Amino acid sequence: MKWFNHTLIAGAACAVISPPHVAACVAGATAPDWMEYLAKAGGRHIKHRGPTHIFTHWLIAALAFSFVWDYHGIVSAFAWGGVSHILTDALTVSGVPFAPDSDRRFHLFGGRFRTGDPIEYAIAALVVIACIGLSHLTGGSGFAPFFYDWGGLYHEGLIDGAEWKANRFRLI
Ligand SMILES: [Zn+2]
Structure with missing residues:
Protein backbone atom coordinates (compact mmCIF):
# COMPACT_ATOMS: atom_id res chain seq x y z
CA MET A 1 0.00 0.00 0.00
CA LYS A 2 1.10 3.59 -0.68
CA TRP A 3 2.43 5.79 2.11
CA PHE A 4 -0.28 8.32 1.41
CA ASN A 5 -2.94 5.79 2.35
CA HIS A 6 -1.00 4.29 5.26
CA THR A 7 -0.71 7.82 6.64
CA LEU A 8 -4.38 8.65 6.14
CA ILE A 9 -5.64 5.45 7.75
CA ALA A 10 -3.35 5.53 10.77
CA GLY A 11 -3.70 9.29 11.20
CA ALA A 12 -7.51 9.21 11.13
CA ALA A 13 -7.77 6.25 13.49
CA CYS A 14 -5.32 7.81 15.91
CA ALA A 15 -7.09 11.18 15.79
CA VAL A 16 -10.19 9.45 17.18
CA ILE A 17 -8.32 7.62 19.92
CA SER A 18 -5.73 10.25 20.87
CA PRO A 19 -5.10 13.39 18.75
CA PRO A 20 -1.75 14.29 20.39
CA HIS A 21 -0.32 10.98 19.23
CA VAL A 22 -1.09 11.32 15.53
CA ALA A 23 2.48 12.27 14.58
CA ALA A 24 4.00 9.26 16.35
CA CYS A 25 1.32 6.98 14.94
CA VAL A 26 1.90 8.21 11.39
CA ALA A 27 5.67 7.77 11.79
CA GLY A 28 4.96 4.18 12.84
CA ALA A 29 2.52 3.68 9.99
CA THR A 30 5.30 4.24 7.47
CA ALA A 31 8.05 2.62 9.57
CA PRO A 32 7.99 -0.89 8.08
CA ASP A 33 8.85 0.66 4.70
CA TRP A 34 11.44 3.20 5.81
CA MET A 35 13.09 0.66 8.09
CA GLU A 36 13.45 -1.56 5.05
CA TYR A 37 14.96 1.36 3.14
CA LEU A 38 17.37 2.14 5.99
CA ALA A 39 18.50 -1.48 6.16
CA LYS A 40 19.16 -1.46 2.42
CA ALA A 41 20.98 1.87 2.65
CA GLY A 42 23.10 0.31 5.36
CA GLY A 43 24.14 -2.39 2.90
CA ARG A 44 21.92 -5.19 4.17
CA HIS A 45 20.05 -7.17 1.56
CA ILE A 46 16.60 -7.83 2.87
CA LYS A 47 13.49 -8.93 1.08
CA HIS A 48 10.81 -6.40 0.22
CA ARG A 49 8.07 -6.78 2.81
CA GLY A 50 10.34 -9.19 4.64
CA PRO A 51 11.78 -8.81 8.15
CA THR A 52 10.32 -5.32 8.71
CA HIS A 53 6.80 -6.45 7.83
CA ILE A 54 6.31 -9.34 10.24
CA PHE A 55 2.83 -9.10 11.73
CA THR A 56 3.57 -10.81 15.04
CA HIS A 57 6.61 -8.58 15.75
CA TRP A 58 4.61 -5.39 15.41
CA LEU A 59 1.64 -6.76 17.34
CA ILE A 60 3.79 -7.98 20.25
CA ALA A 61 5.65 -4.64 20.32
CA ALA A 62 2.36 -2.70 20.33
CA LEU A 63 0.87 -4.80 23.13
CA ALA A 64 4.07 -4.64 25.19
CA PHE A 65 4.34 -0.86 24.85
CA SER A 66 0.65 -0.43 25.65
CA PHE A 67 0.66 -2.53 28.80
CA VAL A 68 4.22 -2.97 30.06
CA TRP A 69 6.33 0.09 29.28
CA ASP A 70 5.72 3.26 27.32
CA TYR A 71 6.83 6.86 27.10
CA HIS A 72 3.84 9.23 27.22
CA GLY A 73 1.97 6.92 24.86
CA ILE A 74 4.36 7.84 22.08
CA VAL A 75 6.06 4.48 21.69
CA SER A 76 2.82 2.53 21.69
CA ALA A 77 1.25 4.98 19.19
CA PHE A 78 4.28 4.35 16.95
CA ALA A 79 3.94 0.57 17.29
CA TRP A 80 0.16 0.59 16.67
CA GLY A 81 0.86 2.68 13.57
CA GLY A 82 3.18 -0.12 12.48
CA VAL A 83 0.44 -2.68 13.09
CA SER A 84 -1.93 -0.66 10.89
CA HIS A 85 0.72 -0.67 8.14
CA ILE A 86 1.07 -4.46 8.26
CA LEU A 87 -2.70 -5.00 8.33
CA THR A 88 -3.29 -2.73 5.34
CA ASP A 89 -0.37 -4.26 3.41
CA ALA A 90 -2.01 -7.61 4.14
CA LEU A 91 -4.96 -6.47 2.02
CA THR A 92 -2.77 -6.46 -1.09
CA VAL A 93 -1.92 -9.32 -3.42
CA SER A 94 1.62 -9.84 -2.15
CA GLY A 95 0.58 -9.86 1.52
CA VAL A 96 2.97 -9.87 4.48
CA PRO A 97 4.75 -12.56 6.52
CA PHE A 98 2.61 -13.51 9.52
CA ALA A 99 5.44 -14.68 11.80
CA PRO A 100 9.24 -14.73 11.48
CA ASP A 101 9.49 -18.40 10.59
CA SER A 102 6.42 -18.69 8.40
CA ASP A 103 6.94 -18.80 4.66
CA ARG A 104 3.25 -18.39 4.09
CA ARG A 105 2.08 -14.89 3.32
CA PHE A 106 -0.66 -13.41 5.43
CA HIS A 107 -3.62 -11.90 3.59
CA LEU A 108 -6.71 -10.09 4.81
CA PHE A 109 -9.96 -10.33 2.83
CA GLY A 110 -8.19 -12.48 0.24
CA GLY A 111 -5.55 -9.88 -0.66
CA ARG A 112 -7.46 -8.61 -3.66
CA PHE A 113 -5.70 -5.50 -4.92
CA ARG A 114 -2.22 -4.41 -5.93
CA THR A 115 -0.39 -1.47 -4.38
CA GLY A 116 -1.46 1.74 -6.10
CA ASP A 117 -4.85 0.35 -7.14
CA PRO A 118 -7.68 2.92 -6.89
CA ILE A 119 -9.40 0.66 -4.36
CA GLU A 120 -6.58 1.50 -1.94
CA TYR A 121 -7.63 5.15 -1.98
CA ALA A 122 -11.27 4.13 -1.57
CA ILE A 123 -10.41 2.09 1.53
CA ALA A 124 -8.42 4.99 2.99
CA ALA A 125 -11.31 7.38 2.28
CA LEU A 126 -13.79 5.01 3.97
CA VAL A 127 -11.60 4.74 7.05
CA VAL A 128 -11.29 8.53 7.25
CA ILE A 129 -15.06 8.98 6.91
CA ALA A 130 -15.71 6.30 9.53
CA CYS A 131 -13.25 7.96 11.91
CA ILE A 132 -14.79 11.39 11.44
CA GLY A 133 -18.19 9.87 12.20
CA LEU A 134 -16.82 8.09 15.24
CA SER A 135 -15.19 11.22 16.62
CA HIS A 136 -18.51 13.06 16.24
CA LEU A 137 -20.27 10.30 18.17
CA THR A 138 -17.76 10.57 20.97
CA GLY A 139 -17.85 14.36 21.04
CA GLY A 140 -14.52 14.76 19.31
CA SER A 141 -12.76 15.25 22.62
ZN1 LIG B 1 4.79 -1.81 3.45
Whole structure:
Protein backbone atom coordinates (compact mmCIF):
# COMPACT_ATOMS: atom_id res chain seq x y z
CA MET A 1 0.00 0.00 0.00
CA LYS A 2 1.10 3.59 -0.68
CA TRP A 3 2.43 5.79 2.11
CA PHE A 4 -0.28 8.32 1.41
CA ASN A 5 -2.94 5.79 2.35
CA HIS A 6 -1.00 4.29 5.26
CA THR A 7 -0.71 7.82 6.64
CA LEU A 8 -4.38 8.65 6.14
CA ILE A 9 -5.64 5.45 7.75
CA ALA A 10 -3.35 5.53 10.77
CA GLY A 11 -3.70 9.29 11.20
CA ALA A 12 -7.51 9.21 11.13
CA ALA A 13 -7.77 6.25 13.49
CA CYS A 14 -5.32 7.81 15.91
CA ALA A 15 -7.09 11.18 15.79
CA VAL A 16 -10.19 9.45 17.18
CA ILE A 17 -8.32 7.62 19.92
CA SER A 18 -5.73 10.25 20.87
CA PRO A 19 -5.10 13.39 18.75
CA PRO A 20 -1.75 14.29 20.39
CA HIS A 21 -0.32 10.98 19.23
CA VAL A 22 -1.09 11.32 15.53
CA ALA A 23 2.48 12.27 14.58
CA ALA A 24 4.00 9.26 16.35
CA CYS A 25 1.32 6.98 14.94
CA VAL A 26 1.90 8.21 11.39
CA ALA A 27 5.67 7.77 11.79
CA GLY A 28 4.96 4.18 12.84
CA ALA A 29 2.52 3.68 9.99
CA THR A 30 5.30 4.24 7.47
CA ALA A 31 8.05 2.62 9.57
CA PRO A 32 7.99 -0.89 8.08
CA ASP A 33 8.85 0.66 4.70
CA TRP A 34 11.44 3.20 5.81
CA MET A 35 13.09 0.66 8.09
CA GLU A 36 13.45 -1.56 5.05
CA TYR A 37 14.96 1.36 3.14
CA LEU A 38 17.37 2.14 5.99
CA ALA A 39 18.50 -1.48 6.16
CA LYS A 40 19.16 -1.46 2.42
CA ALA A 41 20.98 1.87 2.65
CA GLY A 42 23.10 0.31 5.36
CA GLY A 43 24.14 -2.39 2.90
CA ARG A 44 21.92 -5.19 4.17
CA HIS A 45 20.05 -7.17 1.56
CA ILE A 46 16.60 -7.83 2.87
CA LYS A 47 13.49 -8.93 1.08
CA HIS A 48 10.81 -6.40 0.22
CA ARG A 49 8.07 -6.78 2.81
CA GLY A 50 10.34 -9.19 4.64
CA PRO A 51 11.78 -8.81 8.15
CA THR A 52 10.32 -5.32 8.71
CA HIS A 53 6.80 -6.45 7.83
CA ILE A 54 6.31 -9.34 10.24
CA PHE A 55 2.83 -9.10 11.73
CA THR A 56 3.57 -10.81 15.04
CA HIS A 57 6.61 -8.58 15.75
CA TRP A 58 4.61 -5.39 15.41
CA LEU A 59 1.64 -6.76 17.34
CA ILE A 60 3.79 -7.98 20.25
CA ALA A 61 5.65 -4.64 20.32
CA ALA A 62 2.36 -2.70 20.33
CA LEU A 63 0.87 -4.80 23.13
CA ALA A 64 4.07 -4.64 25.19
CA PHE A 65 4.34 -0.86 24.85
CA SER A 66 0.65 -0.43 25.65
CA PHE A 67 0.66 -2.53 28.80
CA VAL A 68 4.22 -2.97 30.06
CA TRP A 69 6.33 0.09 29.28
CA ASP A 70 5.72 3.26 27.32
CA TYR A 71 6.83 6.86 27.10
CA HIS A 72 3.84 9.23 27.22
CA GLY A 73 1.97 6.92 24.86
CA ILE A 74 4.36 7.84 22.08
CA VAL A 75 6.06 4.48 21.69
CA SER A 76 2.82 2.53 21.69
CA ALA A 77 1.25 4.98 19.19
CA PHE A 78 4.28 4.35 16.95
CA ALA A 79 3.94 0.57 17.29
CA TRP A 80 0.16 0.59 16.67
CA GLY A 81 0.86 2.68 13.57
CA GLY A 82 3.18 -0.12 12.48
CA VAL A 83 0.44 -2.68 13.09
CA SER A 84 -1.93 -0.66 10.89
CA HIS A 85 0.72 -0.67 8.14
CA ILE A 86 1.07 -4.46 8.26
CA LEU A 87 -2.70 -5.00 8.33
CA THR A 88 -3.29 -2.73 5.34
CA ASP A 89 -0.37 -4.26 3.41
CA ALA A 90 -2.01 -7.61 4.14
CA LEU A 91 -4.96 -6.47 2.02
CA THR A 92 -2.77 -6.46 -1.09
CA VAL A 93 -1.92 -9.32 -3.42
CA SER A 94 1.62 -9.84 -2.15
CA GLY A 95 0.58 -9.86 1.52
CA VAL A 96 2.97 -9.87 4.48
CA PRO A 97 4.75 -12.56 6.52
CA PHE A 98 2.61 -13.51 9.52
CA ALA A 99 5.44 -14.68 11.80
CA PRO A 100 9.24 -14.73 11.48
CA ASP A 101 9.49 -18.40 10.59
CA SER A 102 6.42 -18.69 8.40
CA ASP A 103 6.94 -18.80 4.66
CA ARG A 104 3.25 -18.39 4.09
CA ARG A 105 2.08 -14.89 3.32
CA PHE A 106 -0.66 -13.41 5.43
CA HIS A 107 -3.62 -11.90 3.59
CA LEU A 108 -6.71 -10.09 4.81
CA PHE A 109 -9.96 -10.33 2.83
CA GLY A 110 -8.19 -12.48 0.24
CA GLY A 111 -5.55 -9.88 -0.66
CA ARG A 112 -7.46 -8.61 -3.66
CA PHE A 113 -5.70 -5.50 -4.92
CA ARG A 114 -2.22 -4.41 -5.93
CA THR A 115 -0.39 -1.47 -4.38
CA GLY A 116 -1.46 1.74 -6.10
CA ASP A 117 -4.85 0.35 -7.14
CA PRO A 118 -7.68 2.92 -6.89
CA ILE A 119 -9.40 0.66 -4.36
CA GLU A 120 -6.58 1.50 -1.94
CA TYR A 121 -7.63 5.15 -1.98
CA ALA A 122 -11.27 4.13 -1.57
CA ILE A 123 -10.41 2.09 1.53
CA ALA A 124 -8.42 4.99 2.99
CA ALA A 125 -11.31 7.38 2.28
CA LEU A 126 -13.79 5.01 3.97
CA VAL A 127 -11.60 4.74 7.05
CA VAL A 128 -11.29 8.53 7.25
CA ILE A 129 -15.06 8.98 6.91
CA ALA A 130 -15.71 6.30 9.53
CA CYS A 131 -13.25 7.96 11.91
CA ILE A 132 -14.79 11.39 11.44
CA GLY A 133 -18.19 9.87 12.20
CA LEU A 134 -16.82 8.09 15.24
CA SER A 135 -15.19 11.22 16.62
CA HIS A 136 -18.51 13.06 16.24
CA LEU A 137 -20.27 10.30 18.17
CA THR A 138 -17.76 10.57 20.97
CA GLY A 139 -17.85 14.36 21.04
CA GLY A 140 -14.52 14.76 19.31
CA SER A 141 -12.76 15.25 22.62
CA GLY A 142 -10.23 12.56 21.90
CA PHE A 143 -12.02 10.15 24.17
CA ALA A 144 -11.53 6.63 22.92
CA PRO A 145 -14.81 4.78 22.66
CA PHE A 146 -13.09 1.44 23.09
CA PHE A 147 -10.52 2.28 25.70
CA TYR A 148 -11.41 3.63 29.10
CA ASP A 149 -8.64 5.90 30.20
CA TRP A 150 -7.89 4.10 33.47
CA GLY A 151 -4.40 5.58 33.68
CA GLY A 152 -5.79 9.12 33.31
CA LEU A 153 -8.47 8.53 35.93
CA TYR A 154 -5.79 7.35 38.29
CA HIS A 155 -3.70 10.45 37.76
CA GLU A 156 -6.71 12.64 38.35
CA GLY A 157 -7.19 10.89 41.67
CA LEU A 158 -10.63 9.59 40.75
CA ILE A 159 -9.80 5.98 41.43
CA ASP A 160 -7.25 4.54 43.77
CA GLY A 161 -4.21 2.50 42.87
CA ALA A 162 -5.79 -0.86 43.53
CA GLU A 163 -8.69 -0.10 41.24
CA TRP A 164 -6.33 1.05 38.51
CA LYS A 165 -4.25 -2.12 38.86
CA ALA A 166 -7.35 -4.28 38.65
CA ASN A 167 -8.68 -2.51 35.58
CA ARG A 168 -5.68 -1.51 33.53
CA PHE A 169 -5.91 -4.60 31.33
CA ARG A 170 -9.62 -4.23 30.81
CA LEU A 171 -10.31 -2.70 27.46
CA ILE A 172 -14.06 -2.38 27.64
ZN1 LIG B 1 4.79 -1.81 3.45
